[in-house]
Amino acid sequence: MTDPPDPEGNQRPTLLERLSAFLIREPEDREELLTLLHGAFERKLL
Numbered sequence: 001m002t003d004p005p006d007p008e009g010n011q012r013p014t015l016l017e018r019l020s021a022f023l024i025r026e027p028e029d030r031e032e033l034l035t036l037l038h039g040a041f042e043r044k045l046l
Helices: 015-023 030-042
Strands: none
Touching: none
16 A cells, blocks of 8 residues: 655655554653663663
């Protein structure tokens, strides 16, 4: 399944690219980064 073409000719990101951006987003500040790292540590990912 592909996205419909953009009428202005701009190339839109694919569905996979949009999902990746949503799921693998960067922390916006130091506090969010620390929360992310703490959660990863608790799940024994680090």
